[in-house]
Structure formats: C-alpha cells, structure tokens
Amino acid sequence: MGVPLRKNVQFQLLWLGGAVSQLGTTITALAAPLLIIALTGSPLWAGVVGGVRAAALIIALLPAGVWVDRWDRRATLVWSQTVQAGAAASLAVAILTGHAPIAVFLVLAAVDGACSAFSGPSRTTAIQAVVPKDQLRTAYAQEEARGHAARVAGPPLGALLMAAGRAVPFVVDAITFAVAAVCAWFAKIPARTEERPRQKMRHDVKEAGAWLWHQRGLRNLTAVFLVLNLLGGATLLPVIVLVGERGGTALDTGVVFAGIGVGGVLGSLLAPRVSLAPGRLIVAVLVVFGLCNLAMALPFGVFWPFVPLAVTAVVTPLVNVAVSALFTELVPEDMMGRLDGITTLASRVLTPLAPALGGFLAGAAGGGPALLVSGALILLTALVAVFTDLSASAPQEVPPRA
Template sequence: MSATQSSEPVKNPVESPVESSVENIVPLGRNRDFMLLWTGAGFTSLGAMLTMTVYPLLVLWQTSSTVATGLIAAATSLPHLLVQVPAGAFVDRFDRRRLMIFSDIGCVVTAASVLVAVLADAIWLPHLIIAAFVQGSLSIFYELAERSAVRNLVHESQVPVALSRNEARMQGVNMLANPLGSLLFSLVRWTPFLLTVVMHLVSLVQLLFIRKSFQSGDAPPPRGRLYAEIREGVQWVWGQPFLRAAMTLISASNMIFMGMTLTLFAVIHDGGYSPAIVGLVVTAGGIGGVAGAMTATMWRQRVTMRTLVCGGLFVWAICIAPLAVVTDPWPLAAVFALNGYVSGVFNVAGSVYTMQVTPDHLFGRVLSVMMTLGSGANFLGSLIAGAALSWWGVTNSVLGMTALMGLLVVAAVLNPSVRDVVNTPHGGRLPSGGA
C-alpha cells in the first residue's frame, strides 16, 4: 500500500541487507544472530511481564482497593502514550543495539529497587507507580529497537515467518509469565522481582554476542532536530488511511481489554480464589495467542485485512459478555483463550502488513506511532475500569464494555478506509508463496 492507498505495486516493500540469492538463505533456526536476538528478547519480555503482572496483584492484595489497582495498572500503560513516539525516533536515529543494552540495564536497576522495598516491607504506592512507569518506558525502547532490527538479521523472504515466531514468543511469554508471576507472588512476594533482574541480565549478555548491524546500511543520516523526525513518522502514518483507521479501532478495543483484565482480577479476588488462579486464566489467553500467531499466515492467505479487522472485533465482543455472569475459572479460561487467539492473528497480520509498506529508515518511528495509536490510551481504560467496578459493580461494567465493543464492530464495517484496503497490494489475501 502506498501513502495514498493506490493500487500500484509497491517497490521493495521489505528491505534487507542480507544476500538475496536463495542458496545463501540461512534457516532461521541456524541464523546465529537472529536466534540470539530472539531468545534475548524473550528473556527481556519474560522479566518485564513478570513484574507487570505482579504490580496490580501486589497493590490489590495489599490494599484491597480497585481504585489503587487501577492507578498502578495505568502507570504500566501510560508509557505507551507518552514515550512511544519519541522512542521510535531514537530507534531510527541511534544505534538500536546500544538502546537495547541501556534498556536492560535500566530495568535491572528499577526491578532491584522494588525487590529491596518488598524485602524490607517498605511498600509505598508512589514508588511502585514510578517504578512501573520507568520499567514500562524502558521496555518500549527495547521492543521498538528489537522489532526494527529483525529484518536486518534475516532474508527478506523470511520476514513473515520471523515476525510470526516473534509474536508466538511474545504470546508464549505471556502464557508463562502470568502464572509464574502470580504463583511466585503467592509463595514469596519478592521472588518475581528477583527473577526479573536475572532475566534482564541474561538478555544483556545475549545482545553482546550479536555481530550484525541492527540498521540497514542505506538508511539516510539523521537530519537534525528530533521533533522533525518524529513529525515525519507521524505524517507518513497519517498518509496511510487503512493503518490510521485500523489503529484507531484497536486503540478503543485495547482500552476495553484493560477493563476486561481488571474485571478478571476483581472476579478472582471477590470469589476468594488465590492470585495464582489469575495467572492460570491469563495463561489460557497466552495459549490462544500462540495458536493465533502460528496460524496467522494461514488466515492472511484466506481472508482480506478487512475481514480480519471486522471479524476479529466481532469475536472480541463475544468474549467480553460472559464476564458479566461467569465466575468459575475454567469458563473464564476458555474466554481468554479465544480472545488471545484473535490477538495473536491480529498482531502478526498487522506487523507483516506494516513492515511490507514501511521503509527501514522510517520503521522505528512508524511502529512507535502505530503502537501509540493502538495502546496509548490504555491507561485511561485502567482508570475508568477501576472506577466503574467500584461504583457500578462487575455486571453493569461488563455490559457497558460489551456494548462499546459492539459499536466498534459497526464502525469497522462502515469505515471506507477499512473497506477499500482490499484494493491495495497488501490488503487482500497474502500469496501462498509469502508464507
């Protein structure tokens, strides 16, 4: 898709410095640099997800306040609004590997400070809010740099599969981190933070052994002021009607999902279950996410981007409604598994589409703008959901979330940019050769 969504073919949709001859393509499993990046990013994601899972649990079980829990959940989400866009410009302007190293070191220091506070029984809500915000911000720098680096470490024909593996890794981390974090928290409250420190240190070592550059050699040098580069990325995304419309819809749905997750915490807490049950239910979402990521290319070969967007939002609306009446963990696990499956398909399909239409020297900024549009308002979802659950209760809050998701389905079906994406080179079905 071009900047005006014309039907003309896009030249060089995915650039790569790797040799293009088929006989020189190294399988991903034997690509040393890709595997170091892939596993190292997995350790970083696991460490980040462990603490992000435990922060709300720590506050809720310490204070029994959904409002305070909403505040700490908002602190973990606020960086998606405030930090992502400038972080994207940094990722395109500076060495991506060094940014990732700095992020790992910062996360070690932050998690260690919370570890000491929990060990000393000196838990202070403002400290947790600051730590959650800092750790979330550093994780954004790391994630943007890692995603931007992938296509510079693999052959261009391997990009869809590499991105699918990245998403499967992320969903697998979610599947592991949530039960592990909640279980460790249930046993000894400081152990999740200790494990987070270890995970970031392992990731740091992995980064030091990668040989290839994380940037393409033909990228133009920075032109001067940072805000001008940020504006360039924003303007490029604004010139993509489908991306603009799709990410607006995803932004609204992600706000609702923050409420869905907070509702799960409240249901499990009010039902007298252990915090470990939260992890088990969310694990089902991770299992669904892995399955969605691994089958995303199949869906892209069979349906258009419009069908994925409209159909996915419809399934999400169905997933929310049961929370109004269901309290048993097993049905909740099934609901979260289906929700996670759609998320896995969405994330891979969206990542491949974005990488196909975006030049490498803009990718960090474009990805940061996309992620800001998609999740920048998540903190509002946590704040609103925390207040709604406190004032209106679970049933009325869930019915409201279901109605809002239904409105998003109608908006997607009627949106002309979503409808017309099928007429663009990458908006229809993915050719079987692209798998």
C-alpha cells in the first residue's frame, strides 16, 4: 500500500499550484471580456481576443508535446507559468498607465495561450510521475474538483476586483501564476528513467500520431468532442450579454458563472464512483448541455442561468475523469506529452472560433437567441452521436479529452 494521496507532498504541491493559478485564470476569464466590452462596446472584440488565445494554444500544442517528452517537465512547467505571470503583470501595467489598446490584449492573450500549451502536458506527465497508478483516478477527481472550486470563487471575485480597479484582477492573476511556478519548483518531480533518442520533431509527432490513428473509434469521438468544444465555448459571451440585457451588474454576472463551479465540485465528488464508458457519458453530456443552453434563455430573471450552468457542470467531470484514467492506462509513458498535445489539438482545433462565434451571435441577435441556436445545435449533435458507434472506445481506445 503506497502513501495516501493526501500525504503525497509532490502531488499536493502540484495541486496547490494548479488551484491557485486556476483561480487567477477564472478571475480574468470574466474580467477580461467585461473590460474589453467596456472599452470597445463590442462583444465581438472580446470574442476575438479569446479566439487568439485559443489559436496560440492550438498552434503550440504539437511542439510543446514533443518538448515535454524530451526535456525536464518540471523546468518546463516552472518557466511556462513564470512567463504567464509576466504576461498578466504586463497587461496590468498597460491598464494602469492607460496604454491598453486592443492590440495589447491580443498579443498577451497569444503569449498566455502558447504557455498553456506547455504547462498542460507538463502537469499531466508530472502527476503521472508522482502518483501511483491505483490512485490516479482519485487524483484526477481531485484535479477536477480544484478546477471547479476555482470556478465557484473566481467569477464573483473577478467582478469584485474589477470594482476595486480595472487592473486589479490582472495583478492577482500574475501573483497566482508566480505562486504556481514556485510550487512546481519545489515539487520533486522525478527525471525520466530513459533518455529518448533525439530525432526530428516531425518524426516524433508522426510516431505518436500513428499510434493514435490505430485506436478504433477515435475518429468518431474526436468529431463529437470537436463540436462540443466549439459550441460549448461559444456560450460564454451570450451568457454575459444575457445577464446584462436583464439588468444585471458585473457582480451579478460573476455570481451566475459561479454556478459552473458549484456543479463541477459536485460532479467531481461523483466522478470516481461512475464506471460508464466515455462513449455513453459523452452522449449524456451533449443532451444535458443542449437542454441547459435552451433553458438559460427562459425569462426567469437575472440569476436564472446559474441553475442550468450548474447542472451542465455536474456531468462534465464524469467524462473528464473517465477519459483521463483511460488515457493514462493505455498511452506509453514516453509518448504521453505528444499524445496529450495531439488529442487536445484534435478535439479543440475549432475552439479559436468559439468566442468569436458566441460574440457574433450575441451581438447580432442578443444573448437569449444565441443560446437557443447553440442549444439546438448541441442537441442535433447528440442525436447524431446516438446513431454513431462510440461504444468501442473503451476500454481499448483513447478518446480525446473535453
């Protein structure tokens, strides 16, 4: 019997750093679009900035995966989070000095997205290195709980910090990334036991891609996750616009988005007890997402979207934990970084369009109609998924993560 997870100092340091940095990210995830809309008067610009960040992340995913498989994962995690701290601090300075045109938001969003491409697989491989296999499912559930707990506190805290000063949320974000970098530095992540031969990056990517290509049913799941990530990501700005249309303040918007965290924490507690295959779970997630998007448009007041967002968030950790555990079980350790990048790329390649799509729909038709459109499209995807063979994905396949 190994050391209990709660006494695993290395994992808890990684978890603490991730929790703090994710809190900062959720603070600015609301503060940034609110500030951009206030400065430009356009939800579309807020969507474009979000799209640029997602595009930078996607472009950097494959080289980041190769890098993580080749080099020191602890150093990669430390430096990527240090650069993110610098980017957030730079944005805060630009806002404080009154020199924050939209170009500054675009450039720093790209820097943050590219760094996330390196920190993501670095964290994944680091956790697998310090947690025994029989504890990984519990560790992934704790990771999910971390993220959703941050979503409970982050949005209302972001709104409160915005009220204290437009630059304050970004100062806090910079501090959280710095704390995460320190935690990663002190975590004793073991070095790899074998040195991989230095080959061209193209060869490394091709090798991992070929391994993944031969996993049955992956293409069907990739398509489903692709649509889910696109349409799910397009709902953020319509919800912000909807709350504003109903007379809500920035703090009201933060409270509404805290519903995602509340539901996510509950789902994280349930996740270790759910044994359904990822294919069945993703169909359930699509149905819940679609119905909840439609429900948010109901005219029940400013805070009503809190409820559908919370319900949606309950089912998300179930899929993420099941897929992460399956991914760890099947993927060779020396391919983990590359396959993390490839599967993330395959399932999120359209996400740069999501914020712009949500901003366009909300700007053209309003928050409610935009949510009705996205909800209908998600339900249509669920209908297609019902008649698509997703059952073969487990336990022999590695689906992409949502």
